[in-house]
Amino acid sequence: MTSRTQHVLQQMDVQKDFRLEVLRDVETWSLFQSKAEDVVNDISFKDVATQIAKQCKGLPILIVTVASGLKSKDISVWKDALSQLQSVGHPEMN
Numbered sequence: 001m002t003s004r005t006q007h008v009l010q011q012m013d014v015q016k017d018f019r020l021e022v023l024r025d026v027e028t029w030s031l032f033q034s035k036a037e038d039v040v041n042d043i044s045f046k047d048v049a050t051q052i053a054k055q056c057k058g059l060p061i062l063i064v065t066v067a068s069g070l071k072s073k074d075i076s077v078w079k080d081a082l083s084q085l086q087s088v089g090h091p092e093m094n
Contacts, residue, residue, distance in 0.1 A: 002061070022058030029053050031060065035067035048078045055085035 003009050009017050023031065032053040033040050040049040052070070056063045066085070070078055 020060070023060060023063070024058065025054075028056060028058050028063060031063050032056070032067045035064050036071045039071055044075055045078060048075065048082055052078065052082050052085060055082065 006017065006019075029050070032049070036049065039045050052066060053063065056066060066081060070081060
């Protein structure tokens with residue numbers, strides 16, 4: 001079970017919890033690169049890839065899911081993903 005707040009876990013009577021901090025920018029980019037693979041080094045993808053990684057707000061599960069899902073897609077899919085991440089946002093993380 002995962003939650004951004006410990007309060008939720010306490011309400012669910014979780015007996016043991018493990019706190020995970022958000023990743024720093026360098027760690028976020030490193031994880032994103034490893035999951036999206038070489039495509040992030042392509043000049044046409046670099047800017048949008050960097051923006052997408054930042055929109056993941058250091059959340060490892062989000063970084064892995066997004067980067068892995070995009071690695072074999074064309075630039076239009078990457079731009080759409082960025083747009084969706086920007087529209088959803090993470091207000092509690094700002």
